[in-house]
Amino acid sequence: MSDSEATAAEGPEVAPEVEDASPAETPDTSSPTTPDNSTDVAPTRKTRRRPDPKPAAEVEEMPKVEEQPSKVTSSESTVSQGGWGYWGSWGKSILSTATATVATVGQGLTQVIEKAETSLGIPSPTELSTQVEEEQKQQGSSPAGDGSSETDKAAGDASSPVGSAMGMLSSLTSVVQSTGKTVITGGLDALEFIGKKTMDVIAEGDPGFKKTKGLMNRNATLSQVLREAKEREELQTAEKESSDSEKKVVAHYGMLFDEFQGLSHLEALEILSRESESKVKSVLTTLSGDELVQLREELEHIKESFSLVEFDDEEVDEKKDEDGTEFEKELTKALEGLSVSTTADKLSKACKSATNQITDMTQPEREEEESEEVVKKTLSVEEVHAAAIRSLAELTARSIELFHKLAEMILFSNGSTEPSVLSQLTVVLCKEISLLSKKFTSCLTTTGSHEKGDVLNPLITGVFLEASNSASYIQDAFQLLMPILEISHIQRRAESTEQ
Amino acid sequence: MEAIWLYQFRLIVIGDSTVGKSCLIRRFTEGRFAQVSDPTVGVDFFSRLVEIEPGKRIKLQIWDTAGQERFRSITRAYYRNSVGGLLLFDITNRRSFQNVHDWLEEARSHVQPHSIVFLLVGHKCDLEAQRQVTRQEAEKLAGAYGMRYIETSARDAINVEHAFTELTRDIFALVRSGDITIQEGWEGVKSGFVPNVVHSSEEVTKSDRRCLC
Numbered sequence: 001m002s003d004s005e006a007t008a009a010e011g012p013e014v015a016p017e018v019e020d021a022s023p024a025e026t027p028d029t030s031s032p033t034t035p036d037n038s039t040d041v042a043p044t045r046k047t048r049r050r051p052d053p054k055p056a057a058e059v060e061e062m063p064k065v066e067e068q069p070s071k072v073t074s075s076e077s078t079v080s081q082g083g084w085g086y087w088g089s090w091g092k093s094i095l096s097t098a099t100a101t102v103a104t105v106g107q108g109l110t111q112v113i114e115k116a117e118t119s120l121g122i123p124s125p126t127e128l129s130t131q132v133e134e135e136q137k138q139q140g141s142s143p144a145g146d147g148s149s150e151t152d153k154a155a156g157d158a159s160s161p162v163g164s165a166m167g168m169l170s171s172l173t174s175v176v177q178s179t180g181k182t183v184i185t186g187g188l189d190a191l192e193f194i195g196k197k198t199m200d201v202i203a204e205g206d207p208g209f210k211k212t213k214g215l216m217n218r219n220a221t222l223s224q225v226l227r228e229a230k231e232r233e234e235l236q237t238a239e240k241e242s243s244d245s246e247k248k249v250v251a252h253y254g255m256l257f258d259e260f261q262g263l264s265h266l267e268a269l270e271i272l273s274r275e276s277e278s279k280v281k282s283v284l285t286t287l288s289g290d291e292l293v294q295l296r297e298e299l300e301h302i303k304e305s306f307s308l309v310e311f312d313d314e315e316v317d318e319k320k321d322e323d324g325t326e327f328e329k330e331l332t333k334a335l336e337g338l339s340v341s342t343t344a345d346k347l348s349k350a351c352k353s354a355t356n357q358i359t360d361m362t363q364p365e366r367e368e369e370e371s372e373e374v375v376k377k378t379l380s381v382e383e384v385h386a387a388a389i390r391s392l393a394e395l396t397a398r399s400i401e402l403f404h405k406l407a408e409m410i411l412f413s414n415g416s417t418e419p420s421v422l423s424q425l426t427v428v429l430c431k432e433i434s435l436l437s438k439k440f441t442s443c444l445t446t447t448g449s450h451e452k453g454d455v456l457n458p459l460i461t462g463v464f465l466e467a468s469n470s471a472s473y474i475q476d477a478f479q480l481l482m483p484i485l486e487i488s489h490i491q492r493r494a495e496s497t498e499q
Numbered sequence: 500m501e502a503i504w505l506y507q508f509r510l511i512v513i514g515d516s517t518v519g520k521s522c523l524i525r526r527f528t529e530g531r532f533a534q535v536s537d538p539t540v541g542v543d544f545f546s547r548l549v550e551i552e553p554g555k556r557i558k559l560q561i562w563d564t565a566g567q568e569r570f571r572s573i574t575r576a577y578y579r580n581s582v583g584g585l586l587l588f589d590i591t592n593r594r595s596f597q598n599v600h601d602w603l604e605e606a607r608s609h610v611q612p613h614s615i616v617f618l619l620v621g622h623k624c625d626l627e628a629q630r631q632v633t634r635q636e637a638e639k640l641a642g643a644y645g646m647r648y649i650e651t652s653a654r655d656a657i658n659v660e661h662a663f664t665e666l667t668r669d670i671f672a673l674v675r676s677g678d679i680t681i682q683e684g685w686e687g688v689k690s691g692f693v694p695n696v697v698h699s700s701e702e703v704t705k706s707d708r709r710c711l712c
Contacts (some may be wrong), residue, residue: 216599234503234691261544261546262564263543264544264560265544267580267686268541268542268544268562268577271576271577271579272573272576275576342537342540404541405541406539408540408541408542408570408573409571410538410571412541412569412572412573
């Protein structure tokens with residue numbers, strides 16, 4: 001037994017991975033003028049996609065369908081590259097994340113299907129049917145205890161995007177079944193590939209995809225969504241460890257987020273939020289007449305503050321904040337009067353260490369001056385990428401922790417907390433995430449100046465994607481505070497009338 | 500170290516304020532003793548892997564709750580998703596021992612419809628000279644509630660590993676026998692990943708909801 005195995009003390013997750021199998025991207029093929037590839041994916045969809053070398057790794061395992069993978073990868077590179085312009089302005093406005101995401105789901109799904117079809121050459125219903133069978137077989141044989149099996153869940157929920165997609169595919173199956181088995185046995189390898197590919201395309205945007213699923217399905221909570229993402233990463237890591245000898249630095253956002261206890265704080269925050277929500281509801285049912293109208297109005301006022309958060313990403317560029325002191329100042333300002341200093345300190349520290357890392361990475365000259373022996377080994381792009389993902393995960397986890405602690409303080413102290421303070425805090429945090437991702441990517445660009453685009457671009461896109469996800473999680477956590485402020489308001493109100 | 504584990508158990512640590520809950524957990528997860536620490540606000544989180552049999556690792560996710568009365572309404576909400584817990588009292592503080600019953604009642608009523616496996620822990624056993632609760636009466640109380648009793652010291656690192664490992668083994672046995680099952684929407688026990696090994700049906704049975712209580 002290794003007693004020192006405290007999770008908190010673990011170093012960055014390091015797992016071997018087939019990195020060179022990433023999509024072959026070249027700037028030329030991805031220019032927006034490429035007609036059939038770039039048109040079928042709208043910008044909204046891009047924010048939900050996680051460019052990932054793994055699907056391509058699977059491609060490698062299936063040499064029989066070599067022709068198709070090449071098509072797929074080219075279309076994929078288009079998406080990630082075409083998305084670049086869009087990355088620049090993610091999170092520009094945070095008006096009602098939920099509605100925006102739901103809108104994206106419908107769109108995304110059509111595109112997913114379209115994309116799966118266009119990128120592979122439209123599969124015949126026969127092919128699709130085998131795919132469905134394949135999927136069902138997988139469902140059936142998945143470990144019974146594995147409650148997080150995504151196909152399971154998705155297919156079980158008719159209102160979820162995948163559920164309806166399966167429905168559509170199943171109806172195709174029934175058409176095909178009458179034509180007999182002989183057709184199906186034709187090219188099983190290719191079909192298996194299509195099945196995998198489609199699921200990959202659907203799930204690729206993960207955790208974005210899971211997130212949207214979470215919002216569609218009321219039973220799934222944000223922490224579940226993240227937990228599923230983390231579990232999948234762990235599974236992948238486990239598989240890779242047992243099958244791969246090649247060591248490369250790979251950063252898994254979800255696992256790191258959990259390591260910093262982000263998941264736990266999120267879950268605890270959700271528990272408090274849900275409990276407060278039901279308390280508010282039950283209070284409302286006990287009231288009637290003018291009293292009810294008045295309280296409704298007051299609560300509406302609180303709600304408004306939660307839907308009016310705006311965050312302009314463009315502004316972030318203006319300010320440099322080299323060492324993170326600016327962030328600390330803003331954070332302290334936003335948290336004035338809220339007794340959560342310990343947690344805020346942790347957050348500031350996380351931010352400082354991230355900015356310090358960036359400074360170290362971007363100033364190799366200085367190190368050379370010191371002494372030739374001390375000269376650090378120049379970092380690889382993968383290492384810079386890993387540092388970026390780790391910093392984003394830590395900062396996000398600490399932000400969620402801060403929101404959780406705020407929720408607890410609000411609930412047990414009777415002081416009034418202005419929603420505007422919390423929204424200001426959300427803006428400050430999102431800004432910092434954005435700023436960090438920009439610094440890290442410019443660092444990546446510098447470090448990888450000699451690297452080819454197909455190595456560098458997915459890494460840069462990955463950083464922006466996780467930054468975008470980080471900002472979404474922070475905003476969602478902010479939304480979880482609403483019922484807490486509501487119940488706190490009701491309690492204060494009751495106390496003042498008693499006196 | 501690889502992050503591969505068979506199960507994740509969520510444990511909750513409860514007991515009066517200042518009995519040393521956070522210190523015990525920190526000794527277990529961080530391997531050190533913190534002389535001074537602020538009172539816990541609401542709940543804090545720690546985790547560690549425990550190897551209960553060669554090659555069989557369990558990830559423990561530990562919820563460290565605030566002992567202070569003023570946080571009680573908040574910490575109550577956190578009980579539900581725990582499969583096990585450490586109920587601490589301070590052997591030099593009789594009052595904290597008398598409150599064990601209340602803590603247990605509180606926990607049991609809030610984990611419904613699930614059950615929770617508790618271990619009674621008499622903490623600060625390094626302070627023998629100031630002892631106010633004898634081992635015999637603590638063992639008797641534990642026996643009455645069907646719990647094990649262990650005396651620990653975070654300062655001198657006595658029985659800390661033992662306490663957590665014993666509890667983990669007990670829960671593991673119950674999971675194996677099917678008395679505790681993994682359930683959708685309950686975070687108490689989660690299945691982990693073992694590469695290239697399919698869980699045997701006896702280990703992961705998705706049988707109907709069963710309850711110990």
